[in-house]
Amino acid sequence: MIESILPAASTSAAEIDFVFTLIFWLVGFWLIVSEAVFFGLLFRFRKRDGQGAQYVTGELKSEKRWITIPHLLVLVCDVFIVFFAVRVWYQVKQDLPTAPDQQVVRVEAQQWAWTFTHPGPDGVLDTADDIKKINELHVQVDRLYHFQLTSKDVLHSFSVPAFRLKQDAVPGRVIVGWFHPTQVGEFDIQCAEICGIGHALMPARIHIETPEQHAAWMATQSGLSVAAATGR
């Protein structure tokens, strides 16, 4: 459903879209049934000459059924939704998958810019060949990434709509998460937590590249030789 208005560019995007669609149909059913009954009753029992209202207390078991049965059905729907919601939550937020070729990027938020530290050709953070970019994150498609998210001042929120990913950045803490891009392209990164006057002025972009494009980009950025980059 969401994928029709916004690309789904990570593994978890499809999972979250699925839960969204599931809830949409379940609650959509309840909404339409309730509104239909509601408007139906309004029409059926509008005031007409010579017809008074009935005296119904709603205290009898046979009457209460009309409330208790729908209420139990709502509960069943809730259980269903909780199951799928918690499942995708577990995958995205509680679990931290690993892969042999995974990489770690550092995301630092501040008033009002993003600093992305890429590990560079050696694939390891905090070495001399790290690539720091402002408001620009470059990743390779079909590769698992861990991010280390932190803030230098106030709360920010690292939001990548195309990944359906969002995590607040808290000063004094490093929060670790993951994403796995599945689609080449260029997408928005937003700050989704109000962070002061410039909150609206910190748009950034994520560039998802093929291995060749990524290597070429790294070569232009790093002082090291092209061979080091392409040799990997």
Added chain:
Amino acid sequence: MAETIPVAHPHEHAHEHHEEGFFKKYLWSTDHKIIAMQYMITGMAMALIGAFFAYVFRSQLAFPGMSVPGFGVVSPNEYNALITNHGAIMIFWFAMPVLIAAFGNYLIPLMIGADDMVFPRINRLSYQIFLLSALVLISSFFVEGGPFGGAWTMYPPLSSNADYSQTPLGSAIFIVAVALEFIAFLLGGINFIVTAMNSRAPGMRMYDIPIVVWFIVLASILFMASVGPLIAGAGMLFFDNRFGTRFFDPAHGGDPILWQHLFWFFGHPEVYVVLLPAVGIVAEIITTFARKKLFAYKTVLYTAFGTSVLSFTVWAHHQFVAGIDPRMANVFTVTTLLISVPVAEMMFVYIATLYGGSITFTTPMLWALSFIATFLIGGVTGIFLGASGTDIYLHDTYFVLAHFHYTFVPIAIIGTFAGFTYWFPKMSGRMLDERLGKIHFWGTVIPFNLIFIPLFILGAAGEHRRIWDFTQFPELSAEWMRNLDKLATVSLWVMLAFQAVFLVNVIYSLRRGAKAPRNPWAANTLEWTTDSPPPHGNWKELPRVYRGPYEYSVPGRETDFWPQNQPN
């Protein structure tokens, strides 16, 4: 107080009394009806300010850089200040004073058959502190650095450190205003609970109390039980802000997330604090105009108890992605979805009440029915956000904003107009004009839906909140998205313009409206057994109660209503 003159609407008598009389009677009164009017008028005036802010920032969003008539070009920090104060005003200075304080003050003594509140002077003090809090808030617009712009939720470190917010005075004043407002409602709440429990007319048992009175009392209990942590938090935040204590500063052992827990532990019950009076008002109106007994009175009451208790266990669903332990989200997803059960049941009961009725579509009834129709949308869209998995994506998008406006607009705006048009004859002694009332109704409800349905779609497409100008984000600059934002804004203009009809209706009806009889709607509850408007002391002889409030269309009776005070 010694006045014995019958109470009338303030506007009518403004010129008939000399200065001191006016002051004593309308500004220093301990009469619950006058205090209710003070809250009502102040709350509605604040709503106009909040609505003006919405008009300014929505105009900037739809037409970035435009010079908004009546305001001018909106800068990013002005935009932040406007959205912050719009939220705070609409919740704390409009929904709370009107729904709880105004209707609570007006209705509780009249509906339980008492001559006044138990603590009339505390009641007066409550309003005065509330008025002070409103003035303090407004003063923040005139201090150096301008008003606070860090969202009504006041998350530190932005709110606690002037280096970050760049509004050193504005944020401190904002916190003080909110804290003062809480004190006002604590005082008022004590009064409501004690009055409803102790001053009931002889014969009125617990299950004979009208639902709206029950719900305002429950709301007061919820408020009193939840606000403590937040007042403590607001104190800490103020000290951080002014004196450099570092309660919420991680560099000095503090924790910014702690504030979020304190805030939302109050903030979520707060939703039900304003919801309950509104659904109570709706219960009174639909039973009267459907000529029906409320379906399963006790069930309604128990669903409200259930909702109230559960509302204390759901707060962290506002913080799923805030950096709390991810395992906590699972617990709060369960509790949050669980709360949908009693709330859905309450709506089912209301719909069931219509079955077998004889429904007339007066203006108050239209408002009450539209509450049910629109609140259902607000309710079901909450499921997307309470479910942790989808909230990862939807958190802080316009989907959230559309969801809570689909709850708060029915609660605060539709609920207020429902109650106001229903009890206006009692309050003023005049009938409102039905034709103008219906024009105002359709002119409000249709644009309301056209504002927020587009915002659901925009939120699902990734539009995030509190952004001054979306055109900097390539994904959000798509033409269809900009057009939906324009549709929402233009609808807001239309909705605001139609509020003029309401003003005209009130002023016209106060002067020229038909005189209201004691019981224009043929309703059962006690307030309809006294004069319109009720005199000081409410009744010459206090009523006695013989039955529950919803005995409509009882078989074998000549009339289709049976007032609570009639022996047979």
